[in-house]
Amino acid sequence: QKEVEQDPGPLSVPEGAIVSLNCTYSNSAFQYFMWYRQYSRKGPELLMYTYSSGNKEDGRFTAQVDKSSKYISLFIRDSQPSDSATYLCAMSEGGYQKVTFGTGTKLQVIP
Amino acid sequence: DADVTQTPRNRITKTGKRIMLECSQTKGHDRMYWYRQDPGLGLRLIYYSFDVKDINKGEISDGYSVSRQAQAKFSLSLESAIPNQTALYFCATSGASGGARADTQYFGPGTRLTVL
Numbered sequence: 011q012k013e014v015e016q017d018p019g020p021l022s023v024p025e026g027a028i029v030s031l032n033c034t035y036s037n038s039a040f041q042y043f044m045w046y047r048q049y050s051r052k053g054p055e056l057l058m059y060t061y062s063s064g065n066k067e068d069g070r071f072t073a074q075v076d077k078s079s080k081y082i083s084l085f086i087r088d089s090q091p092s093d094s095a096t097y098l099c100a101m102s103e104g105g106y107q108k109v110t111f112g113t114g115t116k117l118q119v120i121p
Numbered sequence: 122d123a124d125v126t127q128t129p130r131n132r133i134t135k136t137g138k139r140i141m142l143e144c145s146q147t148k149g150h151d152r153m154y155w156y157r158q159d160p161g162l163g164l165r166l167i168y169y170s171f172d173v174k175d176i177n178k179g180e181i182s183d184g185y186s187v188s189r190q191a192q193a194k195f196s197l198s199l200e201s202a203i204p205n206q207t208a209l210y211f212c213a214t215s216g217a218s219g220g221a222r223a224d225t226q227y228f229g230p231g232t233r234l235t236v237l
Contacts, residue, residue: 018161042224053125053211053228054164098163102224108179109224113163 013037016099016112025121029086033099033112036080040101040110043075045084048096048114057097058084089119124148125229127212133235140199142210142232150216153195154226155179155187157208164211170195202236209233 016033023029031045042061046054058073060066066073072085082101086093099112125146134140144153155167156179166179168187176187184206186198199206210233213226 016163044225051231053213053230055228056225059225100226104224107224108166108169109226111164113161 011036014099014101014110014112017115018113020116020118022118022120023089025089025091025119027089027119029084029089029093029117029119031084031086031097031099031115031117033082033101034080035082035101035110037101037103037110038077038080039103041104042102043073043082044100044102044109045071045073046098046100046111048098050095054098086117091119091121094118125212125214125227127210127229127232129232130230131233133237134202135237136203138202138236140202140234142197142212142234144195144197144212144229146193146212146214146227146229148214148216148227149192150214150227151192152215153189154213154215155185155195155197156211156213157181157206158211158231159208167197167210199234199236202234204236207234207236 014035045058047057048054060073063075063077070087074083096114096116098114100109102109128143154169156164165181170176170189188196211231212229215226
């Protein structure tokens, strides 16, 4: 079993839809949770960073962490064609431990 | 200019050839990483370096070697390339400077390597 599981998609939605992207994990020591966005032929870039359980909102993006269920989510409101990309979850134990990445979910927002 | 640069961006080579991929950063970070990305397997860590004198193997280091020539430069070598090393390779940096958290990684644009 992988330490981090992420549905690869692809996920195709119409413009304006609410998108939910999810990851599950098995390592209960993970404390820091990140979402990266990767456009085609580009490197991943950090989108959201959260610590422990709870929600964090940044514009149209909301990151949610449920440590009791070992489940994290990224919600995108009012999705735009420019949101079309692959989204990777990532997590670490902190204290300079390595970051473990999910395999990524490919999202396409159709105009 | 980009904070993390990689050269070359694309490379096609033949089995058995030695290949070097280079990475430079201007972020002033002390930590640098090499990953490979394959469809369905995500990002896998090859090597990482916490400073010039500290090199560590990642989860898939066999067939690869690295050199940290300076704080800003980290190169990855394939001593004798084989077809299953065909992948997208990313360099990344991290460091607790400029307000960034130590485990936030900043990626280069990637090198697409094809081994025939």
